[in-house]
Amino acid sequence: MAAASDFFAPRAAIDDLLYGFLTKKARSAPVPRQSALIRMLRDFMSGGKRVRPLLCVTGWFAAGGQGDTAHAVRLAASIELAHTCALIHDDIMDASDSRRGRPTVHRALADRHHTPWLAQQYGMGGAILLGDLALVWSDELLHTTPMPDAHRTAVLRCVDLARSELIAGQYLDLLITGDLHASLETVMSVIRYKTAKYTIERPLQVGAALAGGGPEVMSACTAYGVPLGEAFQLRDDVLGVFGDPDRTGKSRLDDLREGKCTSLIVHALRACDPDQADRLRTLLGDPDLGEQEAAEIRSLLVSTGARAAVEQMIEERYRRALDSLASSPFPPKVIHTLENVVEAIVHRTT
């Protein structure tokens, strides 16, 4: 699959840039004691899948970018740094202890502090600051990416929009935390802002804007990115409850124990009878929920048709994303790459 390897080709360059940038920052920290914190940021970043930055480079090709990818790679690295801010802050908000199989930043910092009664405050404070720093340095990479003055306005506008949309989605997600009466519309709104636009549409557009992509290219990024991004998150919802933990690397109990109001749950609550709804609301969000209760919920998600409904939503969006490519103004090679991305995202098991 030449096209799939095309998609991943810039990964090494993105990683090298980030590693070099942060290593230099650690060495030249204005406050020497900050160096260890910066190295922690560098190590934390080494585990990412780089979906957003790779889409940024793809967007650059989609809008006709050719030759040296250095500027697109720099912009892509900037996107990944801003995303790191979002992850670090999200982990504090969720009080998560681990990410990518390693301790979260606030947890790792707290563990390193030698005064027990100050450790938690230090961990949280340091993590808020490290997230802020990642965002500030994302700006530094953004501001030092060479680009024609004529393209700059569109690039900056798109970056600013992506960030504020993500925050809107995160805030709505926070508002419905613990609320098992949210509507499908609300849940889809979280998905649209927190995942679809932020993860797929906007990174493609940022890269396209760097190459001077016009309105047609931008619309094609939306037509492809929004349904695909929604399908991506809906697939995540399904895998979170029905996935194979050996393959996903995630427990199938977390979403249920958190009482997360996902697309599956909303569908089930709409379809089941009042007794079943009561039972479902009782089980969801129980931090001690076990395998037996999880099996009961899964069986309810199947019998109410919730799983089938979400699979159908994924299928519709999968079709829409693929169809959009047929009429897109992207070069054939990019279309082929983006077709493979759809397959990889929608039919994944991990």
Next chain:
Amino acid sequence: MAAASDFFAPRAAIDDLLYGFLTKKARSAPVPRQSALIRMLRDFMSGGKRVRPLLCVTGWFAAGGQGDTAHAVRLAASIELAHTCALIHDDIMDASDSRRGRPTVHRALADRHHTPWLAQQYGMGGAILLGDLALVWSDELLHTTPMPDAHRTAVLRCVDLARSELIAGQYLDLLITGDLHASLETVMSVIRYKTAKYTIERPLQVGAALAGGGPEVMSACTAYGVPLGEAFQLRDDVLGVFGDPDRTGKSRLDDLREGKCTSLIVHALRACDPDQADRLRTLLGDPDLGEQEAAEIRSLLVSTGARAAVEQMIEERYRRALDSLASSPFPPKVIHTLENVVEAIVHRTT
């Protein structure tokens, strides 16, 4: 004092811009339920003194800016929004309940939540996000400030630097929280990054860069801003313990109860005998510390010469800031304004 009113003249324009910008954001929030959060940000911002944005406009005049101040005002408003992020996040880190006589953002949000066991998490999460949003919108104002392409690189570089220096200072401050063995060098390093550069030097330079200020102007901003900013914070240290609460609006016990390792404390610990040092370390950081113990500490700060030493440090920096103006390339009217700013900052009682 014509020059003092010159300094404050752009305040109304800065406030109007911020109010209008945030009102529009609240009305057009992608997620309607976010509107109340945005109005909260707008109200939180209404109480600031606007020192940094006013210095930004002054910096623009200092580098020869003339005529319509609209672009300088927009850039100044951007600085105030980024500063609001710093305040909101700082209040979370310090677990502060009030600022400017009103509840802090995380506190106000927690108070509004109707589910008691989720209220704290919601307050903290919402405040982290609102701080992030303020930073993202600071960027939007920055990125949409019209400026000659030739000046943009310097403006962006200076903004990025200011933000990362602030974080370096805040992190060092966090590291020495609860540490009553910090050196004067470390304490002065916190002051330099967290206050001197961030509050005075960089805002002046950002404004100057917008007007195309050359290296001479930039150096003059440093020569003036760093000593003045240090004097500003040292004065704060003195007022925090010796100020008149009716005038400062702040309790004289907070710094002592927090066990803040200020310039006063470092001086006292260096000058006193081991018994006195033990006593000081016992009293400082006691959350129940009363007026009597505070009086005991104050007496020690005087008898050890700590207060006099800090007053002398302020005086030296006051002189250095004023002297720097004598040889600065700023227009005479700006010099006169900046002389008044020195007076206002160094000899203030509030």
